[in-house]
Amino acid sequence: MASGTASRSEDEESLAGQKRASSQALGTIPKRRSSSRFIKRKKFDDELVESSLAKSSTRAKGASGVEPGRCSGSEPSSSEKKKVSKAPSTPVPPSPAPAPGLTKRVKKSKQPLQVTKDLGRWKPADDLLLINAVLQTNDLTSVHLGVKFSCRFTLREVQERWLACQAMRQLHPEAIAAIQSKALFSKAEEQLLSKVGSTSQPTLETFQDLLHRHPDAFYLARTAKALQAHWQLMKQYYLLEDQTVQPLPKGDQVLNFSDAEDLIDDSKLKDMRDEVLEHELTVADRRQKREIRQLEQELHKWQVLVDSITGMSSPDFDNQTLAVLRGRMVRYLMRSREITLGRATKDNQIDVDLSLEGPAWKISRKQGVIKLKNNGDFFIANEGRRPIYIDGRPVLCGSKWRLSNNSVVEIASLRFVFLINQDLIALIRAEAAKIMPQ
Structure with a gap:
């Protein structure tokens, strides 16, 4: 018995010595003081799950960590190295409490993003x-x-x-009518309008009768003038049933990209700064602005006025407008018996400047003349190099053609609709009939 007690005391002393040696060898693990008292409090569900995870992690660490009894200041064995590598590696072994706290904070930071995703938005249920x-x-x-x-x-x-x-709800009836007039035309409406012939020269009564015969097909805010304006646009773009679209040119007439690239001169593309040229451009700009001011002061003397198209139906003719040449961008009002068409330049002033409608570099400076005869008929004479197309018929240089109401005038890819003031022309014809017998 005495020998057994002596061997136990020697083992305890050796274990104590090994513990001291291991604590000195590790050195980085300070001794932590903890109280034996335990304060119980209620835990939430997430804390219960996290505490169970923390306990399992501490058990894993305790099982895989280096035991103080086996550590003698030397390197651990291969089996111990494997156990340490399997355990979660941390730079400093702190208490397991901070790790669940971090995951808890990340989860709380993500939750408000999902909750506040739809905040501040009115839903249909809220409006109701x-x-x-x-x-x-x-x-x-x-x-x-x-x-x-x-x-x-x-x-x-x-x-x-x-x-x-x-x-x-408090919009003015006129504003509501203006908004409703901009409603797009449906396929059924355009099919009914396309049945009206391009050479029939329909009047407002024709479109009014079309509205009465098909009340269910047309929108409730449609008027005869709106139908007539849309029919004219369809005629201008060859969308009627009796019209055919002209095919594109084929063969050598079509200029492909490589041919156009060969025509470009690379020397002209270089941006060379020239102070003399810039000075001349500034002087020319001042001169042009001065001329623009003078022209603005003489607007009341012009025979042809230009109005922009707003998409609404065109206003009625006044007592001074004989006819209107209407394009996609501008509207030319003819207020004299003879006007000239073409491209305005610094040295050449004309009545109707077609460059306001679109690209007009292919149009001659004096392309044509529109005249009103004493009998009330309008004629257009071509004086330029390129032909003028009236309802698809070419009018060559030196020739003239009679213009009727709703005629489509095409000059170098620019299309216009010629509208006649029927009331004023009727008065002119009546006066001409009175004068002729005398």
Whole structure:
């Protein structure tokens, strides 16, 4: 027995010595003081899960860590190295509490992003609640206090939303009619309009009769003038049933990209700065601005006026406008019996400048002349190099052609619709008939 007790004391001393040696060898692990008291408190579900994970991690660390009894200051064995490599590696072995806290913070930071994704947005259910509550109480303050929307809107947001709903209902009838007149034409409407012949020269009564015969096909805000304007556009773009689109040229006439690239001179593409040229350009710019001011002061003397097209139906003719040459961008009002068409330059002033409509570098400076005869007929004479197409028929240089109402005039890819003031022309013909017998 004495020998057994002596051997146990020697083993305890050796274990104590090994513990001291291991603590001195590690050195980085300070001795931690902890209290034996334990304060119990309720834990939430996420803390229960995290605490169980922390306990399992501490058990793994305790099982895979280096035991102080086996550490004698020498390197661990191969089996111990494998156990250490399998355990989660940390630079400093702190207490397992911070790791769950970090994951908890990350989860809390992600949750508000999903919750606040749709905040501040009005939903259809909110609009319905707002309308019903205002119609019931007629008080926005009580609506803001009593109605529970999908989001917490402020009183100002509720007022702005209600004012936006009321603004649409309080629009002026003319504004509503203007908005409705811009409605797109459906396929059924365009099919009915395309049946009207391009050479029939329809009047407002024709389109009014079309509205009466097909009330279900046309939009409720359509008028005879709107149908006539859209029919003219369809005629201009060859969309009627009796019209055919002209095929594109084939063969050597088509210029491909390589041929156009060969024609470009690389020396002209270099941007060389010339101070003398810049000075001349500034002087020319000043001169042009001075001429523009003079022309603006003489606008009342011009025989042809230009108006921009807003997409609405064209206004009625006044007592001074004989005819209108209408394009896609501008509208030329003919107020004299003879006007000239072409491309205006510094040395050449004409009545109708076709460059305001689009690219007009292929048009002659004096392309043609439109005249009104005493009998009330309009004629156009071609005086330029390129032909003028009237309803698809070419009018060569030196020739003339009679213009009728709704005739399509095409000059170098620029298309116009010629509209005649029928009332004023009727008065002119009546006066001419009175004068002729005398």
